[in-house]
Amino acid sequence: MKKTALWTAMSCAVLLVGCGNDDNRDAVVEPEPTPEVTLFAENGMPTARLRRTTFGVPHIEADSVEGLAFGSGYAQAQDHLCLLADGFIKANSERSKYFGPHKSIDFSTGMPVVEDNQNLISDFGYKALGVRSSAASLLGEMPDRSKAMISGFTKGYNLYLSQLADGSVTTPNLPCAGQPWVKPITDVDVLTYLFSIALLPGAANFLDLIFFANPGDGDEYLPRMAATSSVTEQANEMYADIRTKARHQKSSLTTPEMNPLDMGSNGWGLGSEVTENGKGIVLGNPHFPHTGQLRFWQSHLTIPGHLDVMGGSLVGMPGAVNIGFNKNLAWTHTFSTAEHFILYNLALKEGDRMTYLFDGEEMPITKQTVTIDVNIGGGTTIPFDKDIYLTAKGPMVEAPPTAASFPWDDAQAFYVQDVNMNNVDVLEHWSAMNFATNLEEFQQAFKDYDGVIFNNTMYADDQGNAFYIDDSTVPHISEDAQNALRISPELMAAREAAGFTILPGNETRFAFDGAVPYEQAPKLLRQDFVQNSNNSYWVTNPAAPIENVSPLYGDRRVEQSLRTRMALTLMMDARGDDGKFSPAEVETALVSNRAYLPELVMDELLAQCEAQGDTPVVVSDSLSVDITPACAALAKWNGAQNKDAIAGALVREFGYRFDTEAHLTTPFVYTDPVNTPSSLIDDGSALVALAAAAATLTQNGFDLEATLGEMQFVEKSLPDGTASGARFPWGGANNFEGGFNVFAYSNEANDDTMLPQHAYPAAIDAVTEQATRSELTTEGYHIRYGSSWMMVVGFGDNGPEGRGLLTYSESNNFQSPHWNDQTKYYSDNNSLRPLLFTEEAIAAETLTDVTLSLQ
Template sequence: MNTTAKHLLSLSLALLLAGCGGDDNDTNSEKTLVAFAPGGKLSAEIRWTDYGVPHITADNLQSLAYGSGFAYARDNACILADQMVKIRSERAKYFGPDKIAGSGDSAHLISDFGYLALKVMASANEHYPGLSDNSRALVEGYVAGYNRYLEETGIDNLDPACAGQSWVQPITAQELTAYIFATSQLASGESFMELAFFANPNDDDSYLPYAFNPAATASSQDVEPSHDKLLTGLRQNIRRQAGNFTIPDQEHGDLGSNGWGLGKDKTENGQGILLANPHFPYTGHLRFWQSHVTIPGVLDVMGGSLQGLPGIVNIGFNQNIAWTHTVSNSRRFVLYQLRLSEDNPLQYQYDDDTREISKQSYQIAMKAGDSTITLAKDYYYSHHGLMVETPPEMNLLTWSETGAFTLRDAAEENTDLIDHWLAINLAGNLTEFQQAYRDYDGIPWVNTMYADDAGNAFYIDKTRVLNLSDNALAQMRTDPELVATRAAIGFDILPGNTSVFEPDGLNSYQQAPKLLRPDYVQNSNDSYWATNLNELMSGYSILYGDDLAPLSLRTRMGLTLLSDSSGEDGLFNAGEVETALLSNRSYLAEAVLADLLNQCRAQGNEPVTLNNGLAVNIANACNALGNFSGVMTQDSRSGHIFKEFAFKFDQDRHFNRPFDVNDPLNTPNDLATDGSVLQAFAAAVANINQTSLDYNASLGSIQFTEKTLHSHGEANASGLRFPWAGSTHREGGFNVFSPADGDSTLYPIHQYPGVLDVESGRPLASGLSEQGYHLNYGSSWMFVVSFTDSGPSARGLLAYSQSSDSESPHMDDQNRYYSEHGTLRPLRFARQEVLNNTIDKRELSSDQP
């Protein structure tokens, strides 16, 4: 959306909001949305209730974000400080080239150069002046609040993870905007940093960083003698590391979320219910943070937000509506295969023209003992974007004499992100909610589920997807080579020598998959097509994901819960939704456990021989599995046996009955009887046998969360373990947890050495260790809100707690709550509830010291 239109829309929104509410004693008072604080005086009230949840009240957006930035920093200042180091491309400057010191992984170098190549900081500097008043007010207020906390507290007195560190500095509005741009590219450009780092038109080492001085080139390594050995070793490490570069994995695996919107035909009182169950990391910048933000009479919304998103709620509810998100199956990017000109690897054919591949050099500082060395590196761009390349041994995306590959990222320079979520926060009904998606293209990589007090249930995937022509989309669905490529690597590679595949901006609201229902909408990270089994969808852009395709076991579990968890009347109340969420059922166990037991019991003491010749006696494990209840509660015995089996289970090989598009919930099914299932089970048993874990152990005794305590860059186990219920995506669980480390942060987390798979020799995907399962990912900001005649009624939980500060009382209080109770807790939304449960209060003003 252009800048003028955004400013007009902000003004229109303010006019529409005039008179939309007010105090109980002044229902006719006019209220307008004010962006900047009058006279520049920022003022906000912050009340903290139980579990450290801040309720922030102000009269304008800038002041609201001021309070939000201050309250956020009290909980998580070190996380955003770390992200600013990332955005400034200064990780190598402060921490050296490697994420794991001395490992040679070169991760900090790749990150620093990568964010320069993505141009997030340069784009922020360029586009910040043109952001809407609302966006700039929120950014500037948040930055002021965050910096106020740093100044008041003193860097030496912060969380031990970053206390006294020189890299903790005040932040600027442009830097926060760059961080927002990078967050938008999380599932697109950021995923290609390694392949952009490797891209090189020459068949040599000229992709490697070189010492920078005015006369230096990639082949002229003029460098101080004291740094010569360092640079030589660095380049050797990068060469070795380049062999590990891989194409981005587009499979969600354990990553993702669940979301339900229930409408009037599915609820007891005829008003909506929303279930929000995002699965996100427990460390780093993808942690959620809970808050309640209010501008009296204009804005009153509670929910969770990703770190550093200023003063807005990403997943939450207000008086009339509720919404949640799940990671979309859409693809926010495509690759183009360029046809190069003869004898010139920096030119490519495009229709009847020849276009140039440009080169741009970037410089970073890298720690070298007590000093720094400046390194430079070259990156290359087509008119689509960054050039990318895989290492030669992959023989996939190579920059050859005739062809090369380039990335088109639909999520870059997302200037709509703040405005879009703000419009959602302000919406009071379905029409206003839908209008937010008509007006903005800010939601980068998530689906949306919605419910409201009128009993509407609505779904939309308006992620930032490129708008390709009908001709291009038809070829992408039917051309055998394009189809095979997408099936093989998980995303599209399109011909780059023709304008046929040139996008025309982003898809519009009209082009986005969406569904309005009176019963339900749902998503668990599969594509849009099975949002509701009573109204299957198809025919949208292939970039939104495959339609009429098999569903994941987790999606099938969610749909099963929708069908069988609402009691005898077939209608849900909020309690029944919460019970379904936390039931810890496993779709795979419900589908195959009985047959699996029959097969392994029939095997008796006769060993099962794996393909590598290892013979495994499964009798004792089979006997123990007979005690497994099929649900992953803390007291479930032998659940880890089934969990390891699930990670060996392959739907394509181990089900006899294939997928039937006319019965997507129940197919594929029927456990294979050809011996392959027993081999999978035997491999799982052999992996458990490498530990001292008892076959009959309860899940709660071996599955746990445990905080990491940081000090001076070191990560140490807290020693306090919280027993944990829940399953994984692979078991077809709904309430999902896993040991996955899915986030980019400089903070290491303590990890227990994992078991190596007896078949592949690689660490087990399940994360099994001698200690069991140390969880670091999964159900995070989860809540259930139901609308009633007296307003929203909500229960929720931030599973890993509000603060990352190891010295905060709110570092692990919600961990303890979930571990001990296994339920959600009341959310304090009504003003009187906030007043009755206030544990701390702060009047924050910019004119006070």
């Protein structure tokens, strides 16, 4: 965490020095100081004006920061009450209290339908991470602006709840309204939730391993019923089931993933050299799950004379925009390759599993007993105790050697340290970006704060500057440790095997206590462009590769993804005839649905098809395929994965079987990362991949010449977890095809909420006889992941000119008119829509206009 400082509006005074005697000196004229923004509403009673325009977009105006967050909390509750309430319950370790020990529930009965212990694991895990206790102790130390944002959000959310309860709002009934877990919140609840979100790219992926960590070799990790005197037979049966399932789960643990939700994104910042009018343009294209708590919500926030910002924010962000623009600048984010935690391997004291050695000194591992309440049915809860184990830097983790190889035995043990633990900058950093009016002030936000948890940042402004920085929160390890990661065979092998960094925990030289400072973060200021599509910082701009930063930020001089290569190709060939971009041309590039893989190999693949003729391609001992129909279908593909793309599904299934290392003959050359590797191999293996793709589609009943719009669709779930029946055909490519505007199916297991989602049976791969890697279903490609908040913003003589779209629409309430309206718009138009930023534009399309007040 960097230094914390409150934002204040700065005024400048001009000193005029005259000559001669005092009587002849010119009078000194000082400009009126700019008044500071008001943080808290008078008497703790915030007010806000809330207007909603077409597509339900809220435009919130207030005279204080607290008032702005008040309006934001109210409007977010209108659109996402159930989602928010579940987030607060999860962060507060109360899922088991309301839903029982297992994750999935049936809202009609309130009882579990899938028994997996995940609620227990989540509740005890967040207890071990201390998010609630830290929020309670740190709230008073937060900067005043952050406290104002939290306070306002809490009051706005609670106002909506109270109005639902007394019937004073006419919002249709919500499936969660009136349920005991949907309850008023406190400021501590909001900060607890923010702390939990900050851990998603790090320690939150270790909840299973935290749950199972214990120094013994038996069942000591299991939770215990605390109130044994009042335990019923039903409770005993549930407890026995919990224990049985926990033992099975421990034996099947796997290594945590760095990015289990597949969060991605594209971002461009275009500068004066490549734009038609010499002013900046920003393309924002986050790829996030379309369900769950990492959901974007669009808003426009205004404090007259101080702040005027519009964009998308993750639900639960209290009165700030995460990706957006103001009158002078715009910015976006992509998921960084940087690491935000380190797993430390402890050398234990001989004969003592609760003591480790650090610089030769003995250090304790402490045991703490925590308690959660567990619903055993019928509205009855009983307390469960569990022992968790902690070092001074983070919780212990364990997985048996047969699983993830992080044992706790006589010689060694492991703990995880997350640099985002208790990140009190998370609000202040984005708020400072929202208030910034130029490049210097925007950069100052990154110098002052470390709240951009896991993101790269791309920026452009009305002066034509383009700026990139990966100032996501990264452990600041010593130069000695960095060099060891680069040259030590053991450390490099461990990192390669696990997918994240594992360091010795017994020496100071490997330890860290804070984040990498601004000066050492990878960054680039250009007048042409900066971009990122989830590869590392290295080729933010191929003309100026970034080198010499901590290896924890990701790899350099490595092969780039097909999506990054598509992005850099679009950067060069999607400009107009003048060689420069207009905002309209940037939007066209975004929604063109081009895919790099077929552009790279299609001509060579079709030539191989022609040479193969009708001779069957041998895929396996039991499968040979005449690829003539597949080749004929590919020849009709129209060059982009739009809804009308014939054979779009065949291109996709081929992409999932394509291996650049095996199927391309020209190797990667780090001095030409955009164009290498290339050249399709002519040994028949590419035709085998095509044959397997075609067989999979035909064996599952799909026509090889079906358009992508016939195969790919968006369909939301109703509150009971059944299909809504409203299907929208969808264009868009996939990462494995090298798409830029990416959409994909996201398994319901990745939706870490208690809100049920429907899913269709998996299609079966013709070769493996397992579910397809592409997650094709018997109904086609059911989209629940990909482009979410889409934005293109340029600057003209009269300020910003923005177009954008929220692909899954503004509201999560299925009875809202704004549940599917933007979804239908995108399906019908494959384009963005105007963003209403000026007062004239807002007034012309206002649907509702209310003043919110606690009085």
